Amino acid sequence: MTTAPPPTTAPPPARGARGVRVRLAAALSDPVLRILVTSTAVGRIGRGVFLAVTVLYFTRIVGLSAGEIAVVLTVSAGLGVAASAITGHLADRISARRILLAGMTLDGVALVAYAFAADFWAVLAIGAVVGVAESAANAARMAIIARAFDGPRRVSARAILRTVTNIAIAAGAAAGGLALLADTGLAYRAAIVAAGLVVLAGVPIMRGLPPRVDAPRVVPAAPAADSAAPTADSAEPTTAAPATPVVRRASPWRDARYLAVTALSAVFGMQFGLAEVGVPLWIAHDTSAPTAIVAALLILNTVIVVIFQVPLSRGTHDVRRAGTVTAGAGVLMVLACALYAGAAPVVAWLAVALLIAAAVAHAFAEVMSQAGGWGLSFELADPRAPGAYQGVFSMGFNLGAMAAPIVVTAALGLGLAGWALLAVVFAASALGTTLIAWRSAKGLDAVDGRVSAA
Known part of the structure; x- marks a missing residue:
């Protein structure tokens, strides 16, 4: 083998x-x-x-x-x-x-x-x-x-x-x-x-x-039945060497837990569409802040991601910690939605301050959600088929990215109620991911305990 x-x-x-x-x-x-x-x-x-x-x-x-x-x-x-x-x-x-x-x-x-x-x-x-x-x-x-x-x-x-x-x-x-x-x-x-x-x-x-x-090459074993069959020249059947068992390939499409994490991560991933499409439209049409703040917020996001992505990703290979980090991302996204919404009815300087605060919370939510999602996408995948599992997880992200502009613009068309709706969606997806991660961690702990006892 x-x-x-x-x-x-x-x-x-x-x-x-x-x-x-x-x-x-x-x-x-x-x-x-x-x-x-x-x-x-x-x-x-x-x-x-x-x-x-x-x-x-x-x-x-x-x-x-x-x-x-x-x-x-x-x-x-x-x-x-x-x-x-x-x-x-x-x-x-x-x-x-x-x-x-x-x-x-x-x-x-x-x-x-x-x-x-x-x-x-x-x-x-x-x-x-x-x-x-x-x-x-x-x-x-x-x-x-x-x-x-x-x-x-x-x-x-x-x-x-x-x-x-x-x-x-x-x-x-x-x-x-x-x-x-x-x-x-x-x-x-x-x-x-x-x-x-x-x-x-x-x-x-x-x-x-x-x-x-690359994946190791799997050489199929020859069937044992032919070599074990008796021949005309032998009084007894020849004993064949045991064949290498053929292991059924793992499939993410039969892994309900992985599909659930993928779907929830895709929903939370719509926060990218919020940053790229929703926030600029909101600033231009619903706040008194100058439109130049859009570029400043994008630069701020880039700086935070560059500085904090690696440090805040440490330890998220642990499934329980990945769930906890995702929960924190959900809290920050709810805060960001509230701050973005609060920038609408106020004077320009206060709107700018609220938008900057919202962008900071949003950027850290992005960093933490990515770290938690990567950890879960790797650790909950079957190691026999890493490509198939990562392909499905990437597919989920692409689906979320495709739906984001439509969902975000439709929500923001509702005004402040739309921000509340988005906050609920982000919180629910983060909570669902966290619960799956914590439950999976308990299962892994139980398996480790049995192995140690043995």
Whole structure:
């Protein structure tokens, strides 16, 4: 029977005032994490450039309407949902490395193709490819993390990658701002081509991943019945060697607990849509705060994520702690909703103060919910099928992201009552996740107790 390779040991996280730079430097001492971090940093710079210019490029240069852009994003997200589950399943049977490389390559080529799109149908076709490619790459990357690191190191590696992602996207967005300043078709197209090429530049780096991050090859045993059958020349049947038992592959679709955690995490994940869509609309239409505060709040969010994602992710490989951290995220999201709502009926300076306080609570809720979700997604998954489980979890996140703009805008259309509704939704999803985590921890404790007694 083939055994899985030993997990890679990542360096311990830095503490105290040594900060983000020291933690990232320590991460680079591990070969697998070094490759993931370096390739992610390069690729996400390209993604940041694209995100900075894409909406204005579609509207001002290609000539798409807001409705057409919404259709493109919805179709892209919908296909990404399916791609996450399918490619996660394939990552356990083919090769997570090959899927990751194919997804990154296709993503980069498709981004370059956007520069040559002339109408809605071309953009829609390219958007469909981008949705599939990016989701496939993300699912494969999560499968690699699940297989390459042990319990506490998985969440740490995921947190480090998210920190790098935020830094890289911010840097790319700043570079993309040059095209916005020029505000010409040539500048937009040049920026988009550059974005795709930078994404492609991360592919050769990822080729350095060792084969051990893939699933071990399973060789089916020959049937024992044929060798045990008597022959004409033998008086007695030959005794056959015992065959290696065939273990049924685990499936997340038969794991009700994992599906429940995935669904609840997807619901709480709509907080990203709240930050990206709901809050800017609320500030512009329902508060007296200057619209420039939107950019300041996004910068504040990025700073908090970069500084605190790794420290606040420590220990969430423990299922009970992951549940507790998620509960804290729920409390903070309720507070954030109350503060956002309170910014509506007050004067400008007080509205700004309340919005900043809300954004801080929201950012910490985001950091904590991600840490808890990663811990549960790794630790509650069956280790025999990490790709399939991570694919399903990614699919849930994509579903939440797809539904978020509709749900958030509909809720905020109700005014203060909408904020109350959102607070209840976030609190319920966090509480449900916490209860499942605590119950699962009790079950794991009981199993550990029986093993120790034996």
